[in-house]
Amino acid sequence: MKIFKIIGLSSALCLSVMTLSAQETNEVEQLKKQLQQMQDSFDKVQREQKQQLDALMKQLDTLQKNQTTVSAEQEKLKQEMARPIVEAAPSTIVPEKKPWSPSDPIQLFGAGQSYINVSFDGLFTAGTSTADDIDALQPGGHDPKQRGFTVQNLETTFEGKVDSYLRGQANIVLQIDPDGETIIEAEEAYLETLSLPWNLQLKAGQYFTEFGRLNPTHPHAWDFVDQPLVNNRFLGPDGLRNPGARLSWLTPTPFYSELFLGIQNSQGETATSFRSAGGHAHGGEEDEEELPFAYRHPDNDRGVRGLDDMLFAPRYAVSFDLTDSQTVLAGVSGLFGPNSSGQSGDTDTQIYGVDFKWKWKSPNHIGGFPFVSWQTEVMLRKFRAGAFDWDEDGNGGDADGNTFADEGVLVNSATGLPAVLSRETLTDYGFYSQLNYGFKKGWVAGLRFDYLEGERGDYEKLPLILADNAGGGETVGLDLERARRWRISPNLTWYPSEFSKLRLQYNYDDRQSIGVDHSVWLQFEFLLGAHSAHKF
């Protein structure tokens, strides 16, 4: 097309040049110049087209070459397939034939190179509790949330080899909240290298932080109906997960020993204990229901200014076989990152964890039974809270111009002024310990103990009241987000097969300043699609 246009144009130009020959020479000069330009662009187009043609020819060549190598490879493969058959020569041999199965990868693209394993897991509970505030009693994001039925987790997992270097996984979770609203969460989506040199492995994307044992485990793989309390308080109702990258090193020791270092964003809803609160929240709807952590309004709209605005997660794990049928896996983990109670580099949180698992599995097991396993995680949190004056602009009210007597402002009843909170380090600790006994094929009895405790902070010792408009207010006192509580949970699980389960659990809860509650939950699960492999 281009060529025709240019030829047409240039011939038209030639014609006009001839008819205009009688005119002034400078015009001729001009035209000559124009002609030269046309000629140049024509040449250029020709050159480009030749280059394109060459490139195409080259591509064609390589394609042909590939074809020959492919068929050569096919030939080689055929020979290889034939070789053991000829040598062994037993009576009946047919080539491997593979009908499709539910556990097979679903081939999305015909070439058989790009495929994913897809599975869907549905997790539900039905039950009841004596508590009026089931939301606070069962604080986990996937815990039973109400009397009657709860949709805990509807999880779709995509997994497979990306190419010869990477493996990819994505877990998309749907939940139906007590109001009947469907919530969607991109829980995990990450890549992982398959064979980096020096025993290294890189993981990158959105993923559960490898802190302890339970945090990176999805709810359907838990041994109990609900999340351990310590995980909930320190790592958040949905578990600690954020975009980031992690490098791990498998040490060249005779036993298993692995060193992890992760770096993730420290802000966002799923970064509990760090910069989980959004924006610079004051007053308004967000604060009406609950006060900010340690009563400091979050100062969190700074984004990332430096490395100290990131979350670091080192971990070391080691495993030994005590005997042929007893294995121990132990780990120490840490989390270091800023929190939102102060300025960048000013306030930070440290969480330390120790985890331990021991398992005995009969050397003559059937279907993995009988077994006994014991798992414990202990965590300590140091939360450095910044100083905070509820009278932020010094006019006796908050930043929105509310005076100290307005609703939602924290007032020191001794002074009658908005509260002034000093800088302090808040220490919390807790643990859970669980024992599981698979006594018969498909049957597991479990017992878990949860304990949480917080050392009283200075702010809890102040005579604080949450002001109302009538000049009075509600006394604050003990911070329930850090108060002592414990729980004991016996349960019984029946696995009709690897792909379904039924679990009955009783919870005895004791919460400081609230009291004792009893709950009974029946959990049921089904799994469709790819056979998920079990990790230790």
Added chain:
Amino acid sequence: MNFKIFLSLALLAIAPIAQAKLNVVATLPDFGAIAEEIGGDKIKVTTLARGTEDPHFVDAKPGFIRVLNQADVLLEGGAELELGWLPPLVNNARNGKILSGKPGCVKMSRGIALLEIPSGSVDRSMGDVHPTGNPHYWLNPANGKIMASQLADVFSELDSKNSTHYRARLKKFNERLDQKLAEWKKQMEPYRGTKVVTYHKSYEYFADAFGLEVVGQIEPKPGIEPSPTHINALIPRMKNERVGLLLIEPNRGRKTPEFIAKSTGAKLVVLPGMTGGHQKAQDYFGLFDYAVAQITAALKTK
């Protein structure tokens, strides 16, 4: 000059690695046992599952990650038997040599005609039906030959300087197996055509090799524990069909099989499903020696 010294030092450093034995990791003891026969002292074999274990439900112990990390060759069943525990271990091992498609990743089922490949569509209401076919294929000695032949090929390819060693051992293995197979068949000949009920579909290949006829299972469906209804229907059927032999794995509960054996007059024989499943079945030949001895002893007294 310096470079030469460096080079010789480097070579010295590499030398022990080059001389090291081929590091072979087998998922199941039968694969490990055949590898030992072919590799001899030129390879080092580590087996993940033990012979007494249920191979479908082996724990994915973290220690296995390190074992796989150092492997030159991974021998796996290739028939989905290890699906529940092997893939995450291999993914975490950071070992390019044993990734699928590499010469160090050996599917032992290659070239073997698997039995009971479902012809129609399969779903999980049928129990643990393996869409690729019954995975207990090592219990036919003829399949042992096919596996041995593949191993000799793989070892020769990866460790070419010892290829004559592997070829010679393959020849020896085949000769010994032929001779043993003739012996076993002779011993089993009087019982050819004996009807057999098994606990699980573990012995189809064994039956196929020695002319036994499997007519039913104690499990109503693969992997599903027996119900009283199923047992009540099985017992009269076994009597009708004059089933002479009841085969179970060592780790099955004895109560139900003993009850069935008593009710029907069939002889109950506990047979290891894998090498190492009994202390007298510590290698591939021992497995069949023991099995044949047990069965012939049980049926002789009849």
